[in-house]
Amino acid sequence: xxxxxxxxxxxxxxxxxxxxxxxxxxxxxxxxxxxxxxxxxxxxxxxxxxxxxxxxxxxxxxxxxxxxxxxxxxxxxxxxxxxxxxxxxxxxxxxxxxxxxxxxxxxxxxxxxxxxxxxxxxxxxxxxxxxxxxxxxxxxxxxxxxxxxxxxxxxxxxxxxxxxxxxxxxxxxxxxxxxxxxxxxxxxxxxxxxxxxxxxxxxxxxxxxxxxxxxxxxxxxxxxxxxxxxxxxxxxxxxxxxxxxxxxxxxxxxxxxxxxxxxxxxxxxxxxxxxxxxxxxxxxxxxxxxxxxxxxxx
Amino acid sequence: xxxxxxxxxxxxxxxxxxxxxxxxxxxxxxxxxxxxxxxxxxxxxxxxxxxxxxxxxxxxxxxxxxxxxxxxxxxxxxxxxxxxxxxxxxxxxxxxxxxxxxxxxxxxxxxxxxxxxxxxxxxxxxxxxxxxxxxxxxxxxxxxxxxxxxxxxxxxxxxxxxxxxxxxxxxxxxxxxxxxxxxxxxxxxxxxxxxxxxxxxxxxxxxxxxxxxxxxxxxxxxxxxxxxxxxxxxxxxxxxxxxxxxxxxxxxxxxxxxxxxxxxxxxxxxxxxxxxxxxxxxxxxxxxxxxxxxxxxxxxxxxxxxxxxxxxxxxxxxxxxxxxxxxxxxxxxxxxxxxxxxxxxxxxxxxxxxxxxxxxxxxxxxxxxxxxxxxxxxxxxxxxxxxxxxxxxxxxxxxxxxxxxxxxxxxxxxxxxxxxxx
Numbered sequence: 192x193x194x195x196x197x198x199x200x201x202x203x204x205x206x207x208x209x210x211x212x213x214x215x216x217x218x219x220x221x222x223x224x225x226x227x228x229x230x231x232x233x234x235x236x237x238x239x240x241x242x243x244x245x246x247x248x249x250x251x252x253x254x255x256x257x258x259x260x261x262x263x264x265x266x267x268x269x270x271x272x273x274x275x276x277x278x279x280x281x282x283x284x285x286x287x288x289x290x291x292x293x294x295x296x297x298x299x300x301x302x303x304x305x306x307x308x309x310x311x312x313x314x315x316x317x318x319x320x321x322x323x324x325x326x327x328x329x330x331x332x333x334x335x336x337x338x339x340x341x342x343x344x345x346x347x348x349x350x351x352x353x354x355x356x357x358x359x360x361x362x363x364x365x366x367x368x369x370x371x372x373x374x375x376x377x378x379x380x381x382x383x384x385x386x387x388x389x390x391x392x393x394x395x396x397x398x399x400x401x402x403x404x405x406x407x408x409x410x411x412x413x414x415x416x417x418x419x420x421x422x423x424x425x426x427x428x429x430x431x432x433x434x435x436x437x438x439x440x441x442x443x444x445x446x447x448x449x450x451x452x453x454x455x456x457x458x459x460x461x462x463x464x465x466x467x468x469x470x471x472x473x474x475x476x477x478x479x480x481x482x483x484x485x486x487x488x489x
Numbered sequence: 490x491x492x493x494x495x496x497x498x499x500x501x502x503x504x505x506x507x508x509x510x511x512x513x514x515x516x517x518x519x520x521x522x523x524x525x526x527x528x529x530x531x532x533x534x535x536x537x538x539x540x541x542x543x544x545x546x547x548x549x550x551x552x553x554x555x556x557x558x559x560x561x562x563x564x565x566x567x568x569x570x571x572x573x574x575x576x577x578x579x580x581x582x583x584x585x586x587x588x589x590x591x592x593x594x595x596x597x598x599x600x601x602x603x604x605x606x607x608x609x610x611x612x613x614x615x616x617x618x619x620x621x622x623x624x625x626x627x628x629x630x631x632x633x634x635x636x637x638x639x640x641x642x643x644x645x646x647x648x649x650x651x652x653x654x655x656x657x658x659x660x661x662x663x664x665x666x667x668x669x670x671x672x673x674x675x676x677x678x679x680x681x682x683x684x685x686x687x688x689x690x691x692x693x694x695x696x697x698x699x700x701x702x703x704x705x706x707x708x709x710x711x712x713x714x715x716x717x718x719x720x721x722x723x724x725x726x727x728x729x730x731x732x733x734x735x736x737x738x739x740x741x742x743x744x745x746x747x748x749x750x751x752x753x754x755x756x757x758x759x760x761x762x763x764x765x766x767x768x769x770x771x772x773x774x775x776x777x778x779x780x781x782x783x784x785x786x787x788x789x790x791x792x793x794x795x796x797x798x799x800x801x802x803x804x805x806x807x808x809x810x811x812x813x814x815x816x817x818x819x820x821x822x823x824x825x826x827x828x829x830x831x832x833x834x835x836x837x838x839x840x841x842x843x844x845x846x847x848x849x850x851x852x853x854x855x856x857x858x859x860x861x862x863x864x865x866x867x868x869x870x871x872x873x874x875x876x877x878x879x880x881x882x883x884x885x886x887x888x889x890x891x892x893x894x895x896x897x898x899x900x901x902x903x904x905x906x907x908x909x910x911x
Contacts, residue, residue: 237909241571242550261898326723327660327737345724346883433725434872436879452543454869455567456905 227468233461240455252462261438262446262463269442272356273420280360280416281409284367289397291368292375302372309365313358313423317430320358324350344432348439351432355440358427363419367412374408375401403487410486414478421471443467497522497529500797501555503548504532505541505782506616509749513817521804528797537726538564538782539868545787549574554787556798559615561782562601563867566689566906568785569604569611570865576786576795578802579609584792585799593806593824597776597850601861602783605690612783613802614823616814618746619777619846620670622646622762628739632656639762643710646740646765650719653739660721662714664742665729668874669780670764672699673862675707678764678849680772682858689863693907697870697899700892703770708881708888715882722882725875733759744780745846748819761842763849777849778861781820821846865906870899 234252238245256262291301308316323331326343335342344351378401386396402409425448428434434441434449441449444467451460506514511534518530535541538561545558560568568575582589591599591610602612626636632652640646650661664670676683676699686695714720723732733741734755742764751759766773784805786798804810811827814820816836822828828847831837837844864870877891877898886894 237905239570239909240546240567241574243571243573326721327732328735343722345728346722346879348883435725435876436883437876437885449872450869453539453872454866455543455546456866456869456909458909459905 230461230464230468233457234465237458240457242457248458252458253466256459256462256466261441264438265441265443265446268352268438268440269421269444272352272359272424272440272442273417275352275356276359276363276420276424277413277416279356280363280367281412283360284364284412285371285409287364288368288371288375289401291372305368306365308361309369311362313362313426314430316362317355317358317427320354320361321431324354344436346436348436351436351440355424355428355431358431359420359424362427363416367416370408370412371405374405378404406486407488410478410483413482414475417474417478418471421467443470497527498793498797499529499531500557500794500801502530502532502557502559502784502801503535503541503545503555504559505535505538505561506559507534507537509753510616510746510818513749513814517805517810517814520810521801524804525800528800530797530801542567542868549787552789554789556787556790556794557801558785558787559782560612560785561868562617562780563862563864563871565602565612565783566863566865566867569863570906570909574788575611576788576790577604577609577611578613578784578786579611581786581795581802582799585796587799587803589799589803593826595821595823595825595828595847595850597855597860598779598821598823600855601779605863612785613805615784615805616746616781616818616820617779617783617823618744618781618820619779619849620664620666620674620742620764621745621842621845621849622740622742622764623733623747623751624649624740624760624762625733625736625738625757626760627757628653628656628658628736632658632739636758636760639760640740640765641763642768643707643765644768647710647714647719650714650740651717654719658737658739660723660732660738661719662740662742663721663723663729663732663738665724665727666743666780667725667878668871670742671707671711671878672704672874674764674777676704677776677778677855677859678766678774679703679770680775680856680859683862684858684864687857688859688861689865690857690860693865695864695903697864697896697903700889700896703767705889705892707767708878708892712881712884712888716884722879745819745821746781748843749817752819761845763845774849774852776852776855776859777846778859779821779850816840816843819843819846821850864903865909866902869902873898873902 235249236245236247237252287305291298291305294301323329324342324344326332326345329342332342342350344354382400383396386400391399422444424442425445428440428442428445429448432440434445443463447460447463447467450456450463502518504514514532518532522529535544541558542560542564545554545560548554579589579591594614598614598617599610602610602614604611622639624639629636632655634649634652640649646662653661673683681701681703682688683699684695684697686692689695711720715722721738723729727743727747729738729741729743730747730750732738734751736757748761764774764777784802806824808824808826808830811822811824812830812834815822815827816831822831874895877895880886881888881891
């Protein structure tokens with residue numbers, strides 16, 4: 192990291208800095224620390240749906256999770272799902288951003304169209320895709336049938352996974368695109384031109400020059416996308432597949448949602464969310480400790 | 490409430506009736522509100538059954554519950570378990586001084602929602618349904634089948650579906666709510682228990698037993714149909730309704746409550762048949778068990794509100810209102826008087842098949858284990874059944890393995906519920 196030798200600006204009074212960060216702290220306490228604490232407490236109890244009676248059971252909820260082979264299977268599903276959403280999402284967005292950066296005509300139009308999906312609610316995005324791939328009346332299904340592919344994601348687990356990954360990526364591409372695009376725009380033209388004069392082709396320029404320069408953006412997006420695929424994708428899964436067929440699209444977050452909100456089993460659901468919270472904390476720490484070292488901040 | 494003293498008492502009614510059904514609910518509330526000036530029923534759509542129940546519970550926990558909450562039939566054990574959150578309907582009526590004839594209700598419906606000891610109604614029967622067989626008469630004609638005879642047995646269904654396929658239809662037979670139609674109702678219709686302890690009516694320590702040889706045989710039958718393409722699986726819920734009215738599937742087995750939407754959208758003539766049965770099973774057909782939902786009164790409201798609730802619930806059960814609801818929607822008439830009124834009005838003569846659902850209920854007097862289900866964590870058990878059956882339709886596991894696994898996982902859920910409830 193760059194060293195800052197200049198003296199930092201100082202506030203004259205003692206209370207002002209605290210007052211300025213207070214709103215953020217209050218929001219964090221209210222909407223993160225409190226619910227997280229509540230989840231921790233609930234994970235050690237069983238209670239009826241209405242919360243009328245609750246009993247302390249220690250770590251029972253956790254031990255019964257480790258004995259549940261379907262819970263363990265949902266780890267694998269989550270890894271596959273999150274890996275696909277994050278990696279494919281970033282690659283596609285980067286490609287789109289690089290192409291949008293190169294065009295000279297109709298730039299605005301491309302930007303607008305690419306940013307558009309972000310305004311769509313996740314559940315609606317899922318319904319939209321599920322409709323296109325509807326086993327009997329979907330437009331895409333019709334096209335696939337023409338080339339001899341039978342589509343029924345209510346029955347075929349692989350197709351269901353493809354569908355939720357597709358909907359999740361489509362939803363997130365805009366966000367990624369915006370950051371990549373801004374990152375690409377910020378690269379000084381003179382650098383790229385100098386490389387071009389030195390004889391580097393477009394591919395060489397991209398990998399040797401552009402990619403390292405946008406590595407901070409890529410790292411930031413990697414973290415954001417991983418968190419997105421872990422936490423924010425349950426409306427997509429709920430609307431498109433409901434975790435099925437079987438449990439082939441049952442990710443950890445959807446399992447929490449379906450057991451907590453549909454099954455009304457708050458103890459188990461809370462235990463699962465504690466596990467998920469730990470996983471994401473660990474993943475974030477790993478990313479910042481190991482991957483961030485490769486990132487060059489200009 | 491901070492409304493002026495002259496204004497009517499507002500009563501929140503949260504429900505899960507969408508589209509054509511939601512319009513009917515709004516109409517009933519509007520009619521009731523117009524009929525008197527003391528109370529105002531405010532119906533609010535809260536998403537599907539699962540979402541509606543979750544919303545009601547969340548609101549209760551936050552101290553902001555509606556007075557009336559519509560809960561699907563599999564949520565019944567959850568609601569009964571929450572004694573302090575619920576005010577039993579008979580109690581509401583008694584406290585409000587309303588005359589309430591519990592004997593007026595169709596026994597097989599009232600039984601599902603009655604206290605198993607006192608036989609008093611805990612919730613108010615509202616929209617009850619049974620699975621029926623919808624068939625496309627135009628497609629039947631085209632396939633060389635008799636459009637006036639719906640398939641009676643499962644063998645008939647298979648044969649008809651094969652002919653529909655041969656006539657160029659892409660989907661012969663389909664069904665929705667598979668756990669409810671193919672296991673819960675299949676068992677009752679064939680006089681088989683779904684769980685021990687009279688399907689849970691006899692106590693919280695019931696165990697599932699829908700993996701008997703006959704049920705396995707039936708799922709195998711459907712699996713074979715799926716394999717040879719006469720049965721197309723399209724989803725866990727009511728996806729089949731649109732598959733039927735769009736003309737994709739020739740025969741669809743789903744809730745009788747789908748009739749309103751089928752009537753609104755189908756552009757061909759259709760018929761309604763009884764649930765198919767296996768002719769070689771002794772005692773079949775027995776009786777159907779209901780699905781749908783009932784209305785629960787939640788605790789913690791004022792005496793004035795409860796008075797309004799009592800008046801509204803009685804209004805719902807009154808013969809003209811209950812009969813019209815039944816005729817408009819395809820849900821069962823919940824009282825005998827509503828059934829008789831509908832008959833007297835000549836509705837069944839004009840609409841053949843509209844009485845199929847009620848005929849299935851009254852087919853035979855229910856056995857102790859065909860009254861219904863009273864099992865905890867039933868929403869999750871349904872999901873378990875969905876998951877395991879999907880493994881069968883896609884050819885990943887055998888029917889026997891799927892049902893055994895579903896029973897085993899379901900029993901874990903029952904044990905968990907018993908622990909939470911105590």
